[in-house]
Amino acid sequence: MAFNRPDSNRRDHFTDAVFPSPFHARQNAHNQMRVWSRWSDYLSVPAYWCAEMEYFAGRNTCGVFDLTPMVKHRISGPDALPYMQRLMTRDVSKIKPGRVGYSVWCDDNGQVIDDGTIFHLEEGVYRICSQEHQIDWFLTNRLGFDVTVTEETHDVASLALQGPTSCAVLKDMGLGGIEQLTPFGMAWFDFEGTRLMVSRNGYTGDLGYELWIDPEHAEALWDRLFDAGEVRGIRAMGSDALDMLRIEAGFILAGQDFLPAMEAVRAGHTRSPFELGLAWLVHFDKGVFNGRAALLEEKEKGSRYRLVKLDIDGNKPARDSFVFTKDEKYAGTVTSAMWSPSAKASIALASLEMPHGEPGEELLVEIYYRRELKWNRVMAPARVVKDVFWDPPRRRQTPPADF
Amino acid sequence: MSRKYDAIVIGAGHNGLTNAAYLAKAGLKVLMVEKNEWIGGATVSLPMYKDWKYSNCSYVCSLLRPEVYRSLNLAKYGLQVVPYGGSVTISQTGDIIGNYVDPDVTRREVARHSPRDADAEVRYGRDIMxxxxxxxxxLLRTAPDPTSFKPRDLFEMLHLYKETMKLGEDVIYDTMRFYxxxxxxxxxxxxxxxxxKAAHAGSGIIGSALGVMSPGTAYVLLHHAMGDVDGNAGAWGFARGGMGAIAGAMHDCFTDHGGETVAGSPVHRIVVKNGRVTGVALENGDEYLADVVVSNMTFPRTFLECMDEKDLDAAFLKKVRNFKIRGSSGKLNIALDGLPDFPALRGNPELMHADMHLIDSIERLERAxxxxxxxxWSQDPYIDMLIPSLTDPTMTPPGKHFMSVFVQYVPPKVNGxxxxxxxxxxxxxxxxxxIDEYAPGFKDLILHAEIRTPRELEDEVGLTEGNIFQGELTMDQLLxxxxxxxxxxxxxxxxxxWMCGSSTHPGGGVMSAPGANAAREILADLRKPNTVPEGWLDD
Structure with missing residues (x-):
């Protein structure tokens, strides 16, 4: 099916403020609430029917989320690896062909520009998925390297299939051997005359896959998935549910848990990888990369902030809350918060000023909540916790069980 | 194995496990004794057909105190409670009244039957809330003793009074009538x-040997409405993997804190010497010593079957005998070869996931x-049934189903x-x-059916007369x-x-409040630090 593409070469592009995704017809059929939100150039669905039910599909059966609006770039050429090494803080040489890796990239000051997923599609060819548009920065980084950088956001349709029955659904769909795919692995399948790429990763902290296909086959992919998944509780999942899933998994979101460095007006409003709890993504021993000197200095002198996970007493979500020490001195702010239906706890990600945020530290979270139009305030005791709130063993098992 | 413990808990149902887990968490050396080879009591998933998972007795979860769930870290021990969507009542004429996840859809559904009732639902919901x-x-608080002048009881009576006064004059009057x-x-x-009315009335009689027209049944409805799933008041959910997953998580927590379990032999005697408890003797001859013995058995079973009557006062024994604990419910657990076809629910998959009731009217409920x-047993019974395998992929192979069918009324004895x-x-x-009348062809789908009357509930689980709440929930037996x-x-x-079962305040359901409250009292008596949450902060 031909569909309207967000095409900046079109002079009259403004006549469409937002575009349907290649899955739009199917999303529309599932979208009982008829509410649409937008994600960059595309229409997106906040909740098809009930965000909570969709959340539970992700934890109990499986949910399908349209990832197409995710910004995608392709890096290729003889210098692709050294280029990636300069761009990324992590050692990209460890991400072998056919493997996926999470990474961040920084400016010269060691401040995070964005985070994203690197797909090593074949020797010397990478796809980078990110929340923010990056073409200027990626092209800037080309200086000195023989690489081609192209944006392919609109050329690839993709779905996330996340949840405990996701592997079984793909098996039933006829993707032979999918159960042998290890976490952060990729596999290719013939699909109705085209190539379907499946990667085992996601944004939910659970067993899950991402499916990548050309837009012309998008609807067929959706249909085959739902046919196979019907008896395994498959459900279309909106962005509200996905946000719940990612907070439980402790995954950060650009523009929510950190401010992309390219957008920051005010000093001190950006964050380094260390300040986001991502020290494991910084590899100083791999040679030069953007921000290396600044990060080395930070490592020596100490960071300004720490992103932590909070376990908060009571059941009131601590959205946009201030965090205080036990003697009510300012310690930081909550960046993401929710009632966790799986951990059965009020949880939050919070950015605290150093030295706060050691695991086990007792804090207070100032929560405002409304009951029958009346606002109330509670200073809820909270603890800094080390482990993520949801981390089932099936996330790492190969082959995964059917549920 | 040492035979002397700080405390012995009898009965590995959810309240016994809750109690034992809190005692163990406080550092006590605790032994759990259970008559069956399996744990869980009525919170159990026993394999009956292949390796399919059943919820053999209790079948849905809402009352489980969130404070207990959290403080015992049951999520860490693998418990997942997954809400299901709404409920539906199907009449003999094939009409339905559905309660959907979406409130506006529900309002229009009610308005289809009566526009006035759709509005009245708002007022009704307010009053129930x-x-x-x-x-x-x-719930998570020991009831005060209204006759005591101990500071603690005076304080608790004052608390009760203050909370009552907070309701305001009109609501206090309503409350007294309501109960x-x-x-x-x-x-x-x-x-x-x-x-x-029939759709709402079912909750007023489930588990109760009372009719919809009997005084006191309004409270029984409240008992089914006061729970929640993730803060959604009145919502119900499935324990992933069947209700046994709840007992399993609690038992893992108990074991993790050093608790020991002996399963497979019933208690012969709670041993009493010189007016105080010294331990328990099992039917297999083993004896275990402890200064604290906690019974999660029903009130009558504890004193009439597991103690020497000579150790107890006559007047007390008489009151035990008079305790109202009449069985009224039965259950079928059915393995199905496919999804039943309810013509009334065709094209309505959401309600197939829901709590389904087969009833038409208040009068038909009263006839039952x-x-x-x-x-x-009711020849035209009230049926409350669910197909949890539509929600929970762990129970059956894909396309096959487990159906939980709860039935009112079923007497403890037939014609005496x-x-x-x-x-x-x-x-x-x-x-x-x-069921086959509402879903033609249903019979042909049945692969296996476990049939449970009060007889099975008493013989297997130990619920006296098969009463699922360990005693009637009427004002004369509440608080x-x-x-x-x-x-x-x-x-x-x-x-x-000590007693920690549903025979004690605040009563039955997979709530864990009696077990938790009892643990708090025991720890206070032993002058141990309290490990048990109290009260309700999450307004």
Whole structure:
């Protein structure tokens, strides 16, 4: 099916403020609430029917989320690896062909520009998925390297299939051997005359896959998935549910848990990888990369902030809350918060000023909540916790069980 | 293995496990003894057909105190409670009244039957929520002794008084009426649609040997409405993997804190020497010593079957005998070869996931109760059934299903005589025929059916007369009257003997409040640090 593409070469592009995704017809059929939100150039669905039910599909059966609006770039050429090494803080040489890796990239000051997923599609060819548009920065980084950088956001349709029955659904769909795919692995399948790429990763902290296909086959992919998944509780999942899933998994979101460095007006409003709890993504021993000197200095002198996970007493979500020490001195702010239906706890990600945020530290979270139009305030005791709130063993098992 | 413990808990149902877990968490050396080879009591998933998972007794979860869930870290021990969407009542004419996840869809559904009732639902929901907010404060809290002048009891009475006064004059009057009304009279004050009234009335009789027209059933409805799933008041969910997953997580928590379990032999005697408890003797001859013995068995079973009557006062024994604990419910657990086809629900997959009721009217519910009074199972029973395998992928292979069918009314004895195997089968057939009328071809899908009458509930689980709440939930047996006045603070009549089952405040359901409250009292008596949450902060 031909569909309207967000095409900046079109002079009259403004006549469409937002575009349907290649899955739009199917999303529309599932979208009982008829509410649409937008994600960059595309229409997106906040909740098809009930965000909570969709959340539970992700934890109990499986949910399908349209990832197409995710910004995608392709890096290729003889210098692709050294280029990636300069761009990324992590050692990209460890991400072998056919493997996926999470990474961040920084400016010269060691401040995070964005985070994203690197797909090593074949020797010397990478796809980078990110929340923010990056073409200027990626092209800037080309200086000195023989690489081609192209944006392919609109050329690839993709779905996330996340949840405990996701592997079984793909098996039933006829993707032979999918159960042998290890976490952060990729596999290719013939699909109705085209190539379907499946990667085992996601944004939910659970067993899950991402499916990548050309837009012309998008609807067929959706249909085959739902046919196979019907008896395994498959459900279309909106962005509200996905946000719940990612907070439980402790995954950060650009523009929510950190401010992309390219957008920051005010000093001190950006964050380094260390300040986001991502020290494991910084590899100083791999040679030069953007921000290396600044990060080395930070490592020596100490960071300004720490992103932590909070376990908060009571059941009131601590959205946009201030965090205080036990003697009510300012310690930081909550960046993401929710009632966790799986951990059965009020949880939050919070950015605290150093030295706060050691695991086990007792804090207070100032929560405002409304009951029958009346606002109330509670200073809820909270603890800094080390482990993520949801981390089932099936996330790492190969082959995964059917549920 | 050492035979001397700080505490012995009898009965590995969810309240016993809750109690034992809190005691172990406080550092006590705790032994759990269980008569069956398996743990869980009525919170259990026993394999009956292949390796399919059943919820053999209790089948849905809402009352489980969130404070217990969290403080025992049950999520860490693998428990997942997954809400299911709504409910539906199907009439014999094929009409339905659905309660959907979306409130506006539900309003229009009710308006289809009565536009007035759709509005009245708002008022009804408000009034029920007022009662829920009131009662929730007293669930994880020991009931005060109204006759005591101990500072603690005076304080608790004052607390009760203050909370009551907070309701405001009108609501206090409503509350006093509410606790003594029949569900039928209560619903008449709001609604006109017979089907809607029947849809609401079911919650007023589930587990109760009372009819919809019997005083006191309005409270039983509240008992089913006061829970929540993730803060959604009145919502119910499935424990992923069946209800046994709840007991399993609790038992893992207990074991993790050093608790030990002996399963497979019933208690022969709770041993008493010189007016105080010294331990338990099992039927297999093993004896274990402890100064604290906690019974999660029913009130009558504890004192009439597991103690020497000579160790107890006559007047006390008489009150035990008079405790109202009448069986009224049965259950079928059915393995199905495919999804049943309910013509009334065609094209409505959401309601297939929901709690399905087969009933038309208040009158039909009352007729079902008449049979119980006459000593037979309802020939036209009230059925509350669910297909959890539509929500929970762990229960059956894809496309196959497990169906949980709860039935009112089923008497503890048939015409005064013990149930025979033939009668049990006949009861099962009555229920299957009933469902088949609403879902033609249903019978042909049945691969296996476990039929449970009060006889099975008593013989297997130990629930006296098969009463699922360990005692009727009426005002004469609630709060400081539960199980009987003077013994409502979990202490038994013999020193060192405690009660922690649903026979105690605040009663039945997979709530864990009795077990938790009893643990708090025991730890206070032993002057140990409290490990048990108290009260209700999450307004």
């Amino acid at each position: 007022r009662q829920c907010r009131f009662i929730r404060k007293f 003594t009304m029949s569900i039928s009279d209560f619903l008449d004050e709001y609604f006109e649609s017979p089907l809607l 109760y008449d049979d119980w009074k006459n000593g037979i 005589q013990d149930w025979t195997d033939e009668q049990v089968q006949a009861f099962g057939q009555t229920v299957i025929n009933q 400081f009257n539960r199980p009987i006045p003077g013994y409502h603070q979990y202490r038994g009549p013999v020193r060192g003997l």
